[in-house]
Amino acid sequence: MLKKVLLALLCAAVFANPAWAKKTIVFATDATWPPMEFVNADKQVVGYAIDFMTAAGKEAGFTPVFKNTAWDGIFAGLAAGKYDAIVSSVSITPERQRAMSFSAPYFTVRQALIVNKNSAATSLADLKGKKVGGQIGTTGYFAIKAAEGVQAKSYDEIGLAMEDLNVGRIAAVVCDDPVAANYALMQYKDNLKISAIIETGKVESYGVPVKKGSEELLELINRGIAAVKAKGIDLELKKKWIGQ
Amino acid sequence: MSDQDVKKIEVGDGAAIPSPDDKGLVSAWWIALIGTLILVIALPLVQPDPYLKILKFIPDGILITFQVTIMSILLAIVIGLLTGLGRISENRLINLAASLYVEVVRGIPLLVQLFYIYFALGRLVRVPDIVAAVVAMAVCYGAYMGEVIRAGIKSIDFGQTEASLSLGFNRRQTMAYVILPQAWRTILPPVGNEFIALLKDTSLVSILAVSDILRRGREFAAESFNYFETYTMIALIYLLITLILSKLISIMEHRLSHYERR
Incomplete structure (x- = not known):
């Protein structure tokens, strides 16, 4: 009996405490996409998007937890409810919007x-x-596939594609420009270069996908993103992770 | 030839080979085959979007899977023959080299070998992706094949060697004209088994961005978000291929044992 009372008291204490009431949001991230999200030498998931969401969480009052997940299947995991949202440089496209709800663009x-x-x-x-x-x-891969006469080759991770380009198995790689800059200007700077920006005629932005119907969650994330932008934190982060 | 000489070797993790004696219409093999066939045909008819689209997206992947499988198994048989002979060789250096190869290869997971040959050795030797995949698969399976061939040769009674040597054949002639022609009957069924196991394992090369069945399916799923439908279809296609192959191997095995019984 005493145990039950204690347990009930403990529960009450936990839920009444505002610090505990702070919502935890689990974000899936494919940490193979430097400088946006990647694993550093200390095996921690770091990057622009990670800092951005952490700052957004501070502003909007949620605790982000980042779960390193393979890109292939990351959307299936969201649909299956394995995490609440994805922050993994997901460009907002009409096809994806049909399957998931997106936050406001953050990059x-x-x-x-x-x-x-x-x-x-x-x-x-x-x-x-x-x-x-x-x-x-x-x-990036869709752009290659859409180009006529080019043989599209898909990789699990962008780093593997870069390595294949580096040893000459493929002729080029297409990916988001911050990632391209990271590989071409840093890791493989002796061998690779960015030769062009592909004009698609559309503005491409990263958003945070959540499961359809999670309006509350979306609102919370949007509030965080808006606050980070309003305070200019995103510009600081750009300087920190991307340079210019 | 007496029944005692009919020996079977079980190696590898291929599909279950249906027993040639199982003449009944209701066997696990038949149920699996008919079930798979019905699903592969009915799903695209009932729900063309996405099943028919998936079916249209995958064929060049099937071609690549077979291409990698057949090239790998041929190379693996050559490597396996050399290894198997090396393992029973009385030359200590050759014996040691063959044994070392088997030990090293069998101790490293196939996936790691694939990464090693593709990405690590890829820095030194620049070969196309399919060649790298085939070499990696063949190096791995060559070691297993070597064991199959060694076991096949060992299954031939030593009296055969003695008789052959006493008739004036030298060791090489004994192996080429007496032992190997008899051993291949024991060796062939497990080689067929390895073939199926290898076909299944080629799905690992999708990790090297080789456009096999699995990679094509993953590309389709990544774009359409039809994960359930795509992987159902992929599983069914693999199952259909291995079921048909296992039956073919079973028939071959039956023919061989039939020949031996006479």
Whole structure:
């Protein structure tokens, strides 16, 4: 009996405490996408998007928990309720909007074409009949597939595509420009270069997908994103993670 | 030839080979085959979107899967023959080299070997992705094949060797004309089994961005979000292929044992 009373008291104490009432949101992230989200030398998930959501959580009053998840199947996991939301450089597209609800955009990107230093290609049209790689299910890969005469090759992780480009198995890679810059200007700076920005005619922005019908959650995240932008925290983060 | 000489070796993790004696219409194999066939045909008819789309998206993946499987198994048989002979060789150096190869390869997971040959050795030797995949699969399966071939050769009674040597054949001739022609009957069924196991394991090369059945399916699912439907179809296609192959191997096995009984 005493135990039950104690337990009830403990429960009451926990739920009454405002610090505990703070909502925890579990975000899935494919931490293979530097500098947006990646695993650092200390095995921690870090990056622009991670800092951004942490700041958003501070502003809107939620505790973000980041769960490192493989990109392939990340949307299936959201549908299955394995986490609450995804913060993994997910570009907002009409197809994706049909399957999930998106938060307000938090970052704008363009698709960059990366080639070997000695390559003269400056567009996908220059790469007819050649193999071009991208990460499976990303807007970069869709752009390659849409290009006529180019052999699209999909990879599990963008790093694997970059390595294949580095050793010359493929002719080019297409991915989001901050990621492209990270690989072409830092990791493979002796060998690779960004040769062009692919004009799709559409503005491409990252959003946070949540399961359809999670309006409350979406509102909370949106409030955080708006506050971070209003305070100019995003500009500081850009300086920290991306440079210019 | 007496019944005693008919020996079977069980190696690998291929599909269950249906027993050639099982003539009944209602067997696990038949139920699985008919069930799979019905689903593969009915699903696209009943629900063309997405099942028919998936079915149209995958065929070049099936081609790649078979291409990788057949090239790998041929290379693996060559490697396996050399390894198997090396393992029973009386030359200590050759014996040691073959044994070392088997030990090393069997101790490393296939997935790690694939990554190693593709990405690690890829820095030194630049080969196309399919070649890297085939080499990796063949190096791995060559070790298992070596054990199959060694066991097949060992299953031939030593009296055969003695008789052959006493008739004036040298060791090489004994192996080529007496032992191997008899051993291959014991070896072939497990090789068929390895073939099925290898076909299934080629799904691992999808990780190297080789466009096999699984990679094609993953690409479809990633774009359409039809995870359930896509992976159901992928599983059914693999099942259909392995069911048909296992029956073919069963028939082959039956023919071989029939030949031996006479």
